[in-house]
Structures are given as structure tokens and as C-alpha cells.
Amino acid sequence: MGARAKTADAHGFALPAFEIFKEEGRFDIPDAEEVRIALSAFAADPQGAPLATESGRITLFNEKIAAMDLADCPGHPTWIPPVEWLGDAEPGMLQLVSGQPDTRLHSQNDRGAESLADKIKGREAAYLHPDTARAKGLCEGDIILLSNERGRCLAGLRFDDGLRPDCIFLPTGAWYDPQIVDGAPLEVHGNPNALTIDKGSSGLSQGNIAHTCLVRVEKWDRHLPPLSIDRPPIG
Helix, strand or coil: CHHHHHHHHCCCCCCCCHHHHHHHHHCCCCCCCCCCCHHHHHCCCCCCCCCCCCCCCCCCCCHHHHHHCCCCCCCCCCCCCCCHHHHHHCCCEEEEEEECCCEEEEECCCCCCCHHCCCEECECEEECCHHHHHHHCCCCCCCCEEECCEEEEEEEEEEEECCCCCCEECCCCCCCEEEECCCCCEEEECCHHHHHCCCCCCCCCEEECCCCEEEEEECCCCCCCCCCCCCCCCC
16 A cells, blocks of 8 residues: 555545546545544633634734834734735726636646636736726737736736626736837736835735735737747847
């Protein structure tokens, strides 16, 4: 029995034979039947199962964090407006959501058949609510320009009425293809990294804030630049 099969067996399920897995295309690991309640051990015995805090209890104020004197991370929970957000946006700007794609893992296999088949005129597909798109004079299948003060990129357009009308979804992972088009920098393939903020969530955590991003959206009606990601570098 291989290591993976032993792990599965230890968790109470069996892996299918490779040929069966290959034919079916997927295998869903059964959900654990165990019911887990957060902090249940602490609730049952606060002295015997203390939390990993200074006091061993639930805390609403942390002296160590407060002593760091960070303007963007005080020692207690508080509302701090994001560096940019819809609550303070210019008219017409949209919240950019750059989640994971359905056709690859991050940027892996972006040039694979499944990923390529999902693109629009070779560009990554972005998703807008139909009402938002029509208000901006956009049609499904258009090439659109997403822009803000940090950069610009092109994408194809699809409709999704499950999106909030004030948001646009552009998956992460399209191979980065920056070019100079009409004298200005432009990412021509649909990579949201051209638009997102290169800043940590706070002076303490330094977490990713890619979703803290506003963009303008308009139709790209000029010449569509050819992609360069399949060509060797110049020089």
C-alpha cells in the first residue's frame, strides 16, 4: 500500500484505482463526520485548556500589539477605512475581485488547452453584471480596458448576473504580458497584477490585499496588440 493510500485508509476511506480515477476525472474526498466546535476545549475547561494568548483567555485588547504603536494596527479591534474602497470611490469605479480561475491552478498550465479555450480573443475573461456592462455600453465578447493609477490591462468580457453590479471579476494567473502600446505601458493578456496594490494589510501582518483595488472599465476599440508570451524575448 502506497503512502497516499495509507493516509486515506487512516482517515476511513479508500482511493480509487488510477484507471478508474483517470476515467472519471475526479475523486471527492468524503467529508469528515466529526462535529467540531471552535474553542470547545477551552469552554469546557478554561484552566486546563488555555488559549495561546497572554492571559490564556479570550482578549479584546493586546498589550504587546498596542506597544508596537502601529497606526494601522492598534491593540484592539477597530474600523480602519481601506486604502481604497467603494465607500470613497469616484463615480463609475468598480471593485476588482481577482480570485482563482476554473481552468488552471494560479498561472500553471495557462497555455494548456482548457485555459486557452476559455479565453476571449486570446485574453483572459473578466466578468461583469449585465446591467453594469450595458450601462457602460459593453457587450459580451468585447475586449475591455481595466485601469487605475497603478496600471492598465486588457481582458475579454463575459456576463455574470450573480456578481454585484459594483464589482468586476478577473481571475488571477494569466501569464503577465506587459507591452508599450501607443506610447504607454499596457498589460495585454489580462493579468490583474498590473492593477493591484503592492502593500501589506498592516504594519504587523503584511498580508495580501489584492482585493483592495478599484478600477475603471471601458471598451477597447483600438488595435488589439498581439501577445508576446509565446515568443522568445527580444535581444
